[in-house]
Amino acid sequence: xxxxxxxxxxxxxxxxxxxxMHRSLTRIALGVGLLGNGVNVLIVTAxxxxxxxxxxxxxxxxxxxxxxxLVLTAIVIGFALVAFLLALAWRNWTLDGNDMVEDDVEDRxxxxxxxxxxxxALGIPHHEDVET
Amino acid sequence: MNVVLALPLVAxxxxxxxxxxxxxxxxxRWVSFTALTxxxxxxxxxxxxxxxxxxxxxxxxxxxxxxxxxTLVADRLAALMLGVAVLVLCIVLAFAIGQRASDxxxxxxxxxxxxxxxxxxxxxxxxxxxxxxxxxxxxxxxxYVLLTLEGTExxxxxxxxxxxxxxxxxxxxxxxxxxxxAAAGTVSMAELPARLAELPDSVRMGLHLLLLVAFGMKAxxxxxxxxxxxxxxxxxxxxxAVFAGLLTKVGVYALLxxxxxxxxxxxxxxxxxxAGTTMVIGVLGAISHVEMKRILSFxxxxxxxxxVMGIAIGGEAALAATVFYLLHHIPVKSSLFxxxxxxxxxxxxxxxxxxxxxxxxxxxxxxxxxxxxxSLAGLPPFSGFLAKxxxxxxxxxxxxxxxxxxxxxxxxxxxxxxxKIWTGVFWGEVMPSPAPGRIGVLRHHRLMTTAALVxxxxxxxxAALAGPLYAYATDAAAQLVDPALYVKAVLES
Numbered sequence: 001x002x003x004x005x006x007x008x009x010x011x012x013x014x015x016x017x018x019x020x021m022h023r024s025l026t027r028i029a030l031g032v033g034l035l036g037n038g039v040n041v042l043i044v045t046a047x048x049x050x051x052x053x054x055x056x057x058x059x060x061x062x063x064x065x066x067x068x069x070l071v072l073t074a075i076v077i078g079f080a081l082v083a084f085l086l087a088l089a090w091r092n093w094t095l096d097g098n099d100m101v102e103d104d105v106e107d108r109x110x111x112x113x114x115x116x117x118x119x120x121a122l123g124i125p126h127h128e129d130v131e132t
Numbered sequence: 133m134n135v136v137l138a139l140p141l142v143a144x145x146x147x148x149x150x151x152x153x154x155x156x157x158x159x160x161r162w163v164s165f166t167a168l169t170x171x172x173x174x175x176x177x178x179x180x181x182x183x184x185x186x187x188x189x190x191x192x193x194x195x196x197x198x199x200x201x202x203t204l205v206a207d208r209l210a211a212l213m214l215g216v217a218v219l220v221l222c223i224v225l226a227f228a229i230g231q232r233a234s235d236x237x238x239x240x241x242x243x244x245x246x247x248x249x250x251x252x253x254x255x256x257x258x259x260x261x262x263x264x265x266x267x268x269x270x271x272x273x274x275x276y277v278l279l280t281l282e283g284t285e286x287x288x289x290x291x292x293x294x295x296x297x298x299x300x301x302x303x304x305x306x307x308x309x310x311x312x313x314a315a316a317g318t319v320s321m322a323e324l325p326a327r328l329a330e331l332p333d334s335v336r337m338g339l340h341l342l343l344l345v346a347f348g349m350k351a352x353x354x355x356x357x358x359x360x361x362x363x364x365x366x367x368x369x370x371x372x373a374v375f376a377g378l379l380t381k382v383g384v385y386a387l388l389x390x391x392x393x394x395x396x397x398x399x400x401x402x403x404x405x406x407a408g409t410t411m412v413i414g415v416l417g418a419i420s421h422v423e424m425k426r427i428l429s430f431x432x433x434x435x436x437x438x439x440v441m442g443i444a445i446g447g448e449a450a451l452a453a454t455v456f457y458l459l460h461h462i463p464v465k466s467s468l469f470x471x472x473x474x475x476x477x478x479x480x481x482x483x484x485x486x487x488x489x490x491x492x493x494x495x496x497x498x499x500x501x502x503x504x505x506x507s508l509a510g511l512p513p514f515s516g517f518l519a520k521x522x523x524x525x526x527x528x529x530x531x532x533x534x535x536x537x538x539x540x541x542x543x544x545x546x547x548x549x550x551x552k553i554w555t556g557v558f559w560g561e562v563m564p565s566p567a568p569g570r571i572g573v574l575r576h577h578r579l580m581t582t583a584a585l586v587x588x589x590x591x592x593x594x595a596a597l598a599g600p601l602y603a604y605a606t607d608a609a610a611q612l613v614d615p616a617l618y619v620k621a622v623l624e625s
Contacts, residue, residue: 066319101296106365
């Protein structure tokens with residue numbers, strides 16, 4: 001197993017995780033792309049030693065072909081996921097001019113009403129809700 | 133090679149390819165029904181063969197050797213889930229056509245629906261972890277499209293949460309598959325039990341937890357369920373009915389496989405805690421809402437807790453109860469969403485402050501809600517009572533008294549929230565006032581009503597045939613507690 005590839009996996013995972021934490025869909029899509037590539041490199045690393053040919057018929061021992069097949073499938077799926085996320089971001093942008101992930105409307109209502117009842121139970125005056 | 137095993141996933145995929153070329157709706161409907169009927173026929177053959185020959189069916193696509201082939205496996209559990217799933221998909225498709233919602237009119241609805249059907253079938257039949265991952269991606273991708281097909285602002289907002297969280301879940305699952313391959317050198321579910329048993333405990337635990345997180349998120353268990361009650365209510369009822377009935381159950385099925393086949397001897401205290409909190413938090417969420425679809429969505433979460441409880445207790449009795457619970461829950465949950473769909477189609481909404489008195493307009497519609505609702509809460513003589521009774525008895529036999537108490541409490545709260553829907557939607561003043569001469573509801577929605585009635589009839593059949601079906605579930609559990617049977621069947625085929 002190559003140390004460089006392991007470090008690469010770590011870097012891809014950490015940057016991907018960082019980007020996914022954001023509320024902007026474009027960044028999330030980028031993060032998912034990085035995470036997906038991280039996993040793909042991980043599978044390739046897991047399957048073989050670096051430098052060995054993945055096919056039979058050349059010098060040296062051929063590596064296990066199963067991880068190659070897995071990664072090919074995973075790359076296609078990852079591509080589709082990122083494409084769909086970008087399409088969602090675009091649709092979101094055409095609808096309300098940004099691509100932010102928003103909170104659930106109904107959740108906000110429930111949170112507000114429970115907040116209100118706590119306030120009235122404790123005798124704290126209500127304050128204007130900025131968000132609405 | 134068993135062709136019947138491949139058919140439930142090949143037929144819908146062929147249908148999807150065909151109907152995306154032919155864009156005429158009448159042809160698309162015809163293609164969808166043909167493909168799903170073919171699936172259903174194959175699924176019935178699979179169930180019959182599994183029961184009559186008492187064997188585990190194995191098929192390697194293309195006849196490749198075991199290590200590289202895509203293996204499809206059907207034991208009793210997989211065959212049962214496949215049969216129920218395809219049946220529900222057929223009924224809901226009829227409902228969707230009757231609903232005449234805008235999404236069914238889209239040229240992409242039918243192809244996507246068929247891809248969803250293929251993904252669900254493949255998930256139940258998958259014989260290796262990577263194949264399971266691909267099946268999840270198929271059904272998730274289709275669900276993303278179905279959820280956001282209309283592209284309205286609410287759908288995009290809720291869809292975003294759903295898509296992002298499920299994409300992350302896919303990444304966790306893929307990482308888990310990659311690490312399993314790195315550690316064990318295979319992803320075949322038949323070879324994994326032996327290979328995983330040789331690994332150090334710490335590595336096994338790491339892999340186990342990763343798989344639990346991935347499948348737990350799909351099944352919507354307690355700390356990982358937040359995407360579900362937010363996203364499901366924004367989709368049309370026909371779509372939600374499929375999602376509610378089948379998608380989370382695919383997660384439960386994967387959990388069941390992980391716990392019984394891959395890590396059979398692991399401690400399950402974590403799962404017991406997860407099961408208890410899922411039941412209670414889910415049902416409390418349901419009580420806090422005032423809209424029928426939202427309450428029903430939270431109930432999905434709560435009900436998952438019962439199935440996880442059976443998995444966590446383990447042993448033949450509890451697993452048999454879980455299998456029966458799965459069987460009962462899928463049609464019951466779907467039929468509740470179908471009834472909600474009829475309510476929404478008639479009144480334009482199902483929020484309690486804008487709808488009421490429907491029982492006065494149509495007693496049959498009220499009864500159609502009441503039967504699955506009471507079944508969900510676990511009242512006799514419905515199927516839910518039998519499922520919960522079996523689960524509670526298995527729990528008491530295993531000495532898991534705390535979780536049994538929690539389960540009974542959650543049942544009571546389920547009944548409370550069902551009463552809330554009943555008083556909100558079916559009792560009270562008639563709201564909104566119907567158009568003149570339109571008191572009866574059902575005769576205006578014949579196809580929807582028929583589909584919903586067939587689904588409710590299926591739940592009644594489950595209650596009536598509980599004896600033989602429970603015997604089947606017990607046999608399925610016997611196969612689950614002895615992974616050697618599965619391994620032997622796949623390796624020797």
